[in-house]
Amino acid sequence: MADSEGHSRLSRLVGEPGLTGTVSVDRVVSAIASYGMWALTLGIIVFLWLPLSQIIALSFMENSAVLFPFEGVTLQNYVSLFTNEGLLLAARQSAFVATVSASVATLIGVPLGFAIARHTFRGRGMLRGLVIVPLLMPGIIMGISLLILFRVIGISPGFFGTVLAHSVYGLPFIVLPVTARLAVFDGKLEEGARDLGADGRSVLKDVTLPIISPAIAAGFVFAWLRSFEDFIRVFFVGGTMDALTKEMYGMVVYSQGTEAMDPMATIIVLVVSAALAVAINFRDILEYV
């Protein structure tokens, strides 16, 4: 509200007649806008959390499908999760695919980011554009087009195909933060290091990489998450390979019983919350999302 006080002070100073009236109306509007914005924000937080908190609650209930009628509290759903070998295996498989894919994306993406940010060459503008395509392309297009390509060139659907698909899907999450970081950071730091006698390799190791490594780490996490949560690409190019999302999809659509879903979802929400709480307290994570 300090700014509207500033306004009325200004109008008193100017002494413009009639302006005080508009100021008080503006102040009312201002107060309404401010409270309204808070109310809306809280409403949205409730909207965002309602389904998730309901899942968490259901995961501890005997009536695991719907909250009412309430039949009692139990850990049975967690037992059925941890005895569901298929689901656990699928979760491990998805984590493995995500780790390999995000690593491949990092190995390929970091040098590509350097090339785009630090070098001028023909086709650079086009390359910059091409990098964001995996981000914009609907998953079903990537899935169908890779299915066709793999069939024509003879890659059978499975782990290898999925890693190829997910590593290109994750590429923008590595390249974009790296180029963004390289564009803003002060080149004089590298120059200074060189002037002080550091050779190319130690400038890279001791100056450049420490500055961009948070961006790479954030990119890795995003690439990992995108691979882990993907359904449609792995559905088309994964063949008979297990994946957590495929398993979950089957549970819901073919009604194979969802008791294990709620505890699985709860564990994911808890892990994400903990990781995010740490990340938010450590740095300005908005730089990387």
Add this chain to the structure above:
Amino acid sequence: MSTIQKLGDAFERRGKRAKLAFMAGPGVGWLLGLILVPTAFLVMVSFAEINSSYDVVWSFSVSNYRDLFVGESGLFQTPFVDSFLLSLRIAAATTFLTVVLAYPVAYLLTRLSGRRFKVVLFAVLVPFFTIFIVRIYSWLSLFGSQGLINSALLATPLFSEPVGIFEYGIAAVVISLTHAFFPYMLLTLYSSLEGIDYGVIEASRDLGATRIEIAKDVVVPLSAQGLITGCVFVFVPALGTFITPQFLARGKFTMIAEVLTARINELYAINYGAAGSLFLIIPTLIAFAIVMRTTSLEAMG
């Protein structure tokens, strides 16, 4: 310049080029081989035919496109056209809702700092990082005639039968998509609003602009870039979503991704699927053009 110098320069240039090729090569190869080439194949297969042993027979026919648009009861009377139009409407409604909901929250975030900022940010980001299928699944037991919302309504004396809008259907799909994609909009809007110099807003207020005028004439135009990017990042994935209608439409209607997937899965009609996919590539290309026009690559990091 002496010959030796020239030679040295040439070597250096070649060294630079080799280094560049070494750095950019794998990435370029990945993008070409796994994005551009497959897309080109997709276009080619959309004009081809599939024989009885499920191999592609290269040819040039538009029969796949005819299958998309010409039904037994006439032109445009096909499941594909119905699903495509419905998907466009669902994606548009989702985009509209995320804009309306995210703008005030994004603005509020720019005005907050310290602990409050962190708490609000945490509250809106946790659902975002929870995997997509879980976010959609979490609405499953809220909707439906026996879902939480309808059970709660029926428990009150006001309703005697389940309310249609909270059954599985379009509303359920739009609401859960809004829930899933809200953070994309929020984050792009936030980053463009955050770039606005607050002094400009103060100055317009000092010059007598009302709140509404400031919002209309200053804040919205200055954040237009983020708004457009946000719309693209919500609209395109919403258009191509598969899991959401599978979970929450429960067979009442099918969206475009479901039509294509069903044809490919059940009939192995990848030529039909390829032709249909092109209608998802067109919006993607438009989206791409918009993003390239409005956003610098650095701003997307």
